[in-house]
Structures are given as C-alpha cells and as structure tokens.
Amino acid sequence: MKLDTTTAKNSFKYSWLLSRIWPYIKPYLFRIFLGFLVAIPLGLLDGVTAFALKPYMDYVIGGKILEFSLFNKQITITSLQMSFLLPVGVILFAMFQGVLRYLNGYLSTWTSQRITNDVKFDLFNRLIHMHPQFFDENSSGIIISRYMNDPQTASAGIIDQIKTITTSVFGALGLIAVMLYSSWKLAIIGVIVLCAAFIPVALIRKRIKEASNKNMVIGGNITTNINETYQGNKVMAAYELQDRQNKYFREQTWKSFNVNMSLYKRSGWMSPIMYTIASVGIATVLGVGTFLINSGEMTAGGFASFVTSLLLLYKPVKTLGNTLTNIQNLFVAMGRVFELFDLETEIKDCKNPATLTGVNNYIEFKNVDFEYIPEHPVLKNLNLKVSKNETLAVVGNSGGGKSTLVNLIPRFYDIKSGSLTIDGVDIRNLSIKSLRRNISMVFQDNFLYSGTIEENIMMGNPQATKEELQKAIESAHLQDMIAELPEGLNTLLGERGLTLSGGQRQRVAIARAMLRNAPIVILDEATSALDNESEAIVQKAMDNLMKDRTVFIIAHRLSTIKNANRIAVINEGELVELGTHEELMNIENGQYKALYEMQFKKQETLIV
Numbered sequence: 001m002k003l004d005t006t007t008a009k010n011s012f013k014y015s016w017l018l019s020r021i022w023p024y025i026k027p028y029l030f031r032i033f034l035g036f037l038v039a040i041p042l043g044l045l046d047g048v049t050a051f052a053l054k055p056y057m058d059y060v061i062g063g064k065i066l067e068f069s070l071f072n073k074q075i076t077i078t079s080l081q082m083s084f085l086l087p088v089g090v091i092l093f094a095m096f097q098g099v100l101r102y103l104n105g106y107l108s109t110w111t112s113q114r115i116t117n118d119v120k121f122d123l124f125n126r127l128i129h130m131h132p133q134f135f136d137e138n139s140s141g142i143i144i145s146r147y148m149n150d151p152q153t154a155s156a157g158i159i160d161q162i163k164t165i166t167t168s169v170f171g172a173l174g175l176i177a178v179m180l181y182s183s184w185k186l187a188i189i190g191v192i193v194l195c196a197a198f199i200p201v202a203l204i205r206k207r208i209k210e211a212s213n214k215n216m217v218i219g220g221n222i223t224t225n226i227n228e229t230y231q232g233n234k235v236m237a238a239y240e241l242q243d244r245q246n247k248y249f250r251e252q253t254w255k256s257f258n259v260n261m262s263l264y265k266r267s268g269w270m271s272p273i274m275y276t277i278a279s280v281g282i283a284t285v286l287g288v289g290t291f292l293i294n295s296g297e298m299t300a301g302g303f304a305s306f307v308t309s310l311l312l313l314y315k316p317v318k319t320l321g322n323t324l325t326n327i328q329n330l331f332v333a334m335g336r337v338f339e340l341f342d343l344e345t346e347i348k349d350c351k352n353p354a355t356l357t358g359v360n361n362y363i364e365f366k367n368v369d370f371e372y373i374p375e376h377p378v379l380k381n382l383n384l385k386v387s388k389n390e391t392l393a394v395v396g397n398s399g400g401g402k403s404t405l406v407n408l409i410p411r412f413y414d415i416k417s418g419s420l421t422i423d424g425v426d427i428r429n430l431s432i433k434s435l436r437r438n439i440s441m442v443f444q445d446n447f448l449y450s451g452t453i454e455e456n457i458m459m460g461n462p463q464a465t466k467e468e469l470q471k472a473i474e475s476a477h478l479q480d481m482i483a484e485l486p487e488g489l490n491t492l493l494g495e496r497g498l499t500l501s502g503g504q505r506q507r508v509a510i511a512r513a514m515l516r517n518a519p520i521v522i523l524d525e526a527t528s529a530l531d532n533e534s535e536a537i538v539q540k541a542m543d544n545l546m547k548d549r550t551v552f553i554i555a556h557r558l559s560t561i562k563n564a565n566r567i568a569v570i571n572e573g574e575l576v577e578l579g580t581h582e583e584l585m586n587i588e589n590g591q592y593k594a595l596y597e598m599q600f601k602k603q604e605t606l607i608v
Helices: 014-044 047-061 079-128 132-137 140-156 158-182 184-197 199-203 205-231 233-238 242-267 270-294 300-341 402-407 432-437 453-458 466-475 479-484 502-516 532-546 558-562 581-585 591-607
Strands: 066-070 073-077 362-373 376-387 391-396 417-422 439-442 520-524 550-554 566-571 574-579
Touching (some): 014 079, 014 158, 079 140, 140 205, 140 300, 158 184, 184 270, 184 300, 205 242, 233 242, 270 300, 376 550, 391 402, 402 520, 402 550, 432 439, 439 532, 453 466, 453 502, 466 479, 466 502, 466 532, 520 532, 574 591, 581 591
Parallel strands (some): 391 550, 391 566, 439 520
Antiparallel strands (some): 066 073, 362 376, 362 417, 566 574
C-alpha cells in the first residue's frame, strides 16, 4: 500500500474512532475520570467573578446592608465589611482555581503522553514487521510522518482537548447560571447567541480533512528531501545538485503554504462571524437590559453581573470553537493512524508453521515465478536445486533477477507461483523466525547501526559467548583493525557505520554473519564496491564464513566465481546456464563465456 494515497475515510465516524481508541484509554480511566472531576469545578469557577459583581454593585457601591439568617442566627454585613470580604473571596477562589488548573494540566499531560506512547509502541511494532516491499513503495518521509507524527497528533491531544471542552462547557454553564440568576429574559438572548456561534464550526469539517491529508503528504515529501540531502550529500556535492534539492524543498514548502492559506480562506471567516454574532448579542442585551433596569425588573448590580457573564462567556465559546476545530484535525490524524493498524504484512506465518532446524539435503526452486509489479515478471519458471554445503555463484546481466533470487530464500518477498523448498518443505510452511535464524546475509552495502562495534557484531547472536565473539572477529580478520582503535570493540560507530572504510564495514558484517553460525549463507555482491587490497582481506573473511555451509553468492569478482562449486547464469529472469566454470566455458557462444571474456577476463589480467 502507498501511504501517500491515504483517505482517512473514517475520520468522522465517531463511534468507530472511539471503539478503536478505547483500548488505549481504558487502562488510564481512573486518572482520566479524576481529571474530568477537576475540570468541572475549574470551569464553574469562571462564574465566580461575574457573580461577585452583583453584591459588589448593590451592597458596596450602593451602600446597602446585607442581612440574612444562618442556623437561626441573624447575620448583618455592612458595605464596608462587604468591600473587604468580596476581594478576599475572589483572591481565594483564584488561588483554588490555580491549584485545580495545575492538577488538571498534570493529569492531562500524563494521560496524553501515556496513551501516545502506547499507540506509538504498537504502531512501531507493526512497522518493523512489515514486508520489505512496503518499504520499497513508501518514502522514508511518508513513513516517519505516518508512524511518528500522526500518532503524536492523534493521541497526545485527545485527552487535553476533551478536558478543554469539559472545562469550557462547565465554564459556560456556570456563566449561564449567573446570567439566569441575574435575568432569565436576558439569559435567553445569551443562549441563542451561544448556539448561533457554533454553526460555522460544523461547516468546515471536509475542508480540514482535505487540508490535513495534503499537509501529511507534503510533510512526508519534505522529510524525504531532508533525508536524501543528508544521506546523499556526497553525490549532491559531486554533481552540484544543491539547486535541485533547494528547488524541491521550496516547492513543497510553498505547497504547504498554499494548502494552509486555502483552508484559511474557507475557514478564516469563522472568527469574524462569531465576533459579529457576539456583538449583536451584546447590543441586544444592552438595549433590553436598559429597559429592564428602567422598569425596575433588574438592579444595576444584576445587570453588571449579567453583562460581565456574557463577556466572559465569549472566551469559553471561542475556546470551544477552536477546540472543536482542533479535534476535527485530531480525528483526521486518528483516522489515518487506525488505517495503519489495519495494514497487514504480506509476509506472515501460516497456521501452525513448522520449525526449520537446518539444511539436511537441498534447497530447491521449482517452476518459480515472481513479480514486483503485476504483469511485469522478474523471475520466469525458474528451476534450481542446490545441495547441502554447496556454493552456488549467481551471475548475469544487471537487473536480470540475481538479487531477487536470493531475497526469496529468507522470504523478504513471496513467489507468485511455483515452490521454494528446503528439504522438500515449502518455506511458506516454515516459521519466518526459524527460517531467518538459519540464514546469514552479507550485502553489498551493509547497514551498521549506531552503537559500538561489539554491539553490531553481537546482533548476529546476542547470546554468544566472549569466546565465540573473539573467534568471529578473528575469522573476519578484524583483530588488527580493532587493536588500532583507542576504544577497541567499544568504539562508537557513526550513523550507518560511516566512520569505517568500506572494507572494514564489510568485515564487521561478516563477523556478524559468522557469529550467527547459520547453515545457509547469502552473499549479495559483498565485494563489488571494494578495491583489490580490501577485497583480498574481505575474501579471506568470506572464505571462513563459507566453510561447511550452503552458500549463494551473487558474483561480481572473478575470485568468488572460481571458488564456487557451480555457477548459475540468470538473464532476463530465466536460468539460462548452469554448471562449473569449465563446463560453462566449453559452451560455444554461451552467455557465461561471453560474460567472462567481456568482464572477468579483464580482472584476471589485472590480477596476474
């Protein structure tokens, strides 16, 4: 599946989204519930200031005396006392609100981060088990965007946004209660204004979804551009590609700008409309309120309290509008996240797979057909049988299917038709873990992970002893190189091992393969990028790796071909010749003979 063709089609199916996110929310329900309990009074306390204005205006400014009965005791509060009590009360409420705000923020951040981590853990676990063709079809930028950025957007904000809604709703309810207490007639006007303000929010959902999806693709393209600039910096410098990279970066950045501005042109009118609606509401309240005061139905303090509540009400209403817009962005990201969860790797174990414990007799390709793209075959009706401990060199024209052939053995890809068996058992009936545990691979450009040399070698077999590690190092002819390094085995490698030379990286990879001690060895042009001196050392290491094992070599150099028991010539996806060096050289007008005389004979002359 190409990830940049996402549709996030379930983004606004709220029941579906809830059912998918629920397993991640459920473990933290107590803290979430506690956070909501804190959010309720936090919102309601917004009405305290507005409520305090009525007694302040009526009793402090108006000079009235407050008298009431409490527990059969008559209490009298003078205007002077009221002028002291009300400010102190407001300060105490503000302090209480600050404590609640801190608790609410802490609980929200904690739960959001935990949910985000859980989603990322599960997504990354699925990513690392995806089949290689998935990575062939999707750029690094799109994968990073979909697997890292979307989960952060989708899950990190969900609890926070819902709590913001809770606080805003109860803040609005508290202020509406003050408005009703002050004047139910004016409160009706205020509620109508509140409802009208939400109408624009419902009209931009589709625009948000489209813009979010477009920005996801653009963001992935930008990340890919940066990755390629970093990894291909030497090629960029050598071929003066700086202008090309810069042009692409600018184009994608401007595309993002245009998408965001297009969205703003369609949604930016929300705020002015909400302001207009609020202004109409306030103007109406001022007119009706003046009438109610003049008619004696409302005191000046009640009116001041009401107007303050209405003005304060705009904040939670605006917050609700912005939050609902953010939540719609969040839902789009969430829809994309759960699309990823629904992706299944095409390479997986069958039901009740067998366990491979080694090669006893042979590995056989029988009538194998394979294609990366439908109707574009790469291997065609290929038949090949390789005996235990035999070394087979695979040669042929570039793009003829050599690497594809060996990549089928560890099931990096699955054949379209035919069978690939080990001792008569189809590899699709073996567990993937046991199959790959029996294979060691050395590639042309071996990937070394950030970490120490020892850590990279031990990846071949994390349970290996120190003695086994040392034996692998000696077999790979690494001991002299390691001895020259100040930190020895603990030397930290740069990203992708670029602090080592090509030959050194190959020998580290060979030591890793040696430590795995697998019965099947695959060497995919392992010496093609090396100079003659480096190749000689690496070849000795490879000879040690190949002893008493079933070996497939994609051959590039003469030495590796002559050491093979047999040579398979693959051309345009077909096995055209098979035999020893001498047998193939005796075929008149044979493809191997032509290839040898054109390419390998030059190497032989240079070596002599």
